[in-house]
Amino acid sequence: MRRREFLKKSARGTGVIMVSPLLLSALGTGEGLCLETGASPLLDLGREDLDKLLGIALARGGDFADIYVERRLRRHIVMEENRIASIHLGIDRGVGVRVIAGDATGYAYSEDLSLKKLQEAAGTASAVARSGGKTTPVSVSRGTVSDLIPARIPLESVAEDERLQVIGRANDAARSYDGRIRQVTVTYLEEVKEIAMANSEGVWVEDRQPLIYFIVNALATGGGARHRGRRRISAHSGFELFDGDRPEEVGKGAAREAVTMLAAIEAPAGQMPVITSSGWGGVLFHEAVGHGLEADGIQRGTSFYVGKVGQKVGSELVTLVDDATVPGLRGSFNVDDEGTVSQRKVLIEKGILRGYMYDKLTARQLGASSTGSGRRQSFKHYPLVRMTNTFVLAGQAKPEEVFAATKKGLYAAEFVGGVVDTTSGSFTFTVREAYLIENGRMTSPVKGVTLIGSGPEVLRTIDMVADDLDYAPGTCGKGQWVPVTCGEPTLRIGKITVGGTKT
Amino acid sequence: MKPKKMAARMLDRLVGHGATEAEVFLGQGSRLRIEVRQQKLEYLKQESFQGMGLRVYAGQRMAFVDIADFSEETLELMAKKAVELARMAGSDPAHGLPEKEGKVTGQEVVDQNISSISLEEKLARLMKTERLAMEHDPIITLSNGASYSDVFREVTIANTHGLSHSYKETRFSISVSVVATKNGHKKDGWDNCSRRSYRSLRKAHQMARRAGEMGVSLVGGEPVPSGEVPVVFDARAGRGLIGGLVRAVNGKEVHLGNSFLTGKLGHPIASELVTIVDDGTLGQGVGSAPVDGEGVATRRKVVVEKGVLKAFLYDTYGARKAGAVSTGNGMRGSYGSLPGIGATNFYMVEGDRSAKKLIKDLGQGLYVQETIGFGVNTTAGSYSAGVFGSWIEDGKLTKPVAQVTIAGDLLDILTSIDAVGDDLEFDGRIACPSFRVAKMTVAGT
Structure with missing residues (x-):
């Protein structure tokens, strides 16, 4: 279908499930590539086609079916050794069909978008239903969503060269920070994801999610030591993310960490109070608590938090939310990957467990409603219950008071990431930049170290929470990768095991 | 269209654009x-995929595009765009196609039976x-589930220097995780196995025993006091440490100075008992794979x-930077990623x-069965990693241990490996036998 036909069809209001053909205009930056090349829209399906596909999906007796259409334009540019080492452009496009029958899920997808192939995929997905029999008639109708993803400078309006300039500025800032900086790698990741979903409950919605991820790694060497510092920023945003001197800030931040940590001494081993930094320190809550509140672990009975709603599960200083509605954050969206409108969930309120996160499947299984937590890596994946932006709300203390109250301990400033063993509740988080705290003050930097604890125990020992809430971007893996945000104000864990080498 | 023909046409198109x-x-x-859990089918997923990755050069400048949509319009648009992007990239003499490859x-490692084994047989x-793992011991009361996957893939690589290779491959994987419960504590025990043929997958009863024994031995683990002790890694837990070395011997990272092994070629970095091989x-x-x-050539x-x-x-690319030759380690996760x-x-x-x-010889020590964290x-x-394992006292495993970390300088760790076991088994790309480190710092209470 040509663009003109698309416009006509839309104007008639018959509706097609599709991702805007404008997406391909993002490829054109004045070099003469434009829509007239015949770029096709994502998928030319009308309401009747959707109804028919959902009907095929449910033909063997499934309880629920949905169709997920996605097109994603990806850019991945790397600068290394002062030159643009690679420019990578990719297009993903496909349709996934899911059928739920009881507790079982059938899934199939196709990258071939002909109606025939989509019908085959729907038939394949339906094989999971074994009861046979009834076909439920389906009729979808188009819904609208709010816009939590503001983009002042749309990515498709950005000339390729502007991206390269931003990358170069971050590189230069990092390199000129200090003579001990040996290498700088700048990674620029951008995607424009456009999705449409229709399901057997009659829902039919679309969303558009531009996302930028910008990472600087800087290597410093000196005095026999070697450290790689890192800074990353990310947002669902237009190119305004790089307004002002943001690229320089990111570059300098990575360089500062690398140079500072050259002086790091051996980290202590044993239990002690640990102050975690605002922003990335929130990875603690993502791992130690958040995964245990995803309803699949509740339904399976494997989570520590089964049956604990209404009970005190942590320090009363802790209020933890998962909020997909904060405009522009890396984990935000207008609708989740099952077509449910994004929500703000209070998971823990002043230490009391308030509720879990649900997708459609776990909501059906547990008699709850979806909290808009159904997410997938791409059309090649079925949805799972996932976090979005998970953070602890600001407390009353000033950050300096938290330090002043700590006689001896560790300050964890920058993190590699965290991992949880959901069955036992043990979690680790790995610190890349840390300092000793002695007599209420930050002193020597110490080498990177793993912290380990039991999620439920650590949650109880949090004894100070400051007022400086900040966020940090990450990518969460649970068999599938999705963009998330962690967050917290500066806070103190009363006691946790620090896995250093100095006993 | 046959893949080789499609590739040849695409190369012509790219050259046509410059x-x-x-x-x-x-x-x-x-x-x-x-995926099954608690003896019920939970997920059934069937995929068919196709895509191409195009690495395009304009002199010493390079760009990469990947496409899953083979419509004429998209192929033409992306081919043109690829050449334009290449011209915008940085000039680097290390860029370019491989030299004439070796013999x-x-x-190719392909199980021709893949299409004849029924879904029912795999599910059974x-x-x-899962059932045998759950029946392993009465304290195993829950299952995290078991999963099976198989993949068939045909790969074609062609370039404008006349190189053209095509091969098929199959891979079969199975994993199981069951939960042991004791005094309110839970811990999973698991096993996984990845093979090129269905027939050589580990038998159900063997996987069940390995998973069951692990859960039973680890449940209820508690920290031990901090200190320096000998540490025995079992063959599964050791993979994390050995696999972590892959990045340290990545020739490009070494060249950039990002590895602690920069400048160490030809030097001792481990005990004489340690020999590590990469064999494609x-x-x-x-x-x-053949290539x-x-x-x-691998x-x-x-x-x-x-x-x-x-x-x-x-x-x-890495070889040209470092003044070396390719060792056949240009890997791609999928058609959508550049070789790395x-x-x-x-x-x-x-x-x-x-x-x-390895355990019997020790008066005291830590036996590591699973690690958690980045290592x-x-x-x-x-x-530095978190540990699930058992405490060793007088050559015997005495109690489960959890919520401790082990840490050390990597050269010190590798150099103090003082015993290597005979139980090497391949369950994936990374493998090692059990091994013992004479001394590591354990951080606990």
């Missing part, structure tokens, strides 16, 4: 995944694995020989001690 050199990587195939000695095997030609290895992701490399660092791993340096089958050669003997820091050359 590419000075170009490469097409085509991947297509199918994948099946089944291909590795074989999976159900049996290993028969039935899940990392084996790597840019069509260079081969066997001794990376560490009796403790001495002998070789780094290279793809074509990675392992084929990367393993530590087995020793002659039984795994039990190896290849830049700093340090190691």
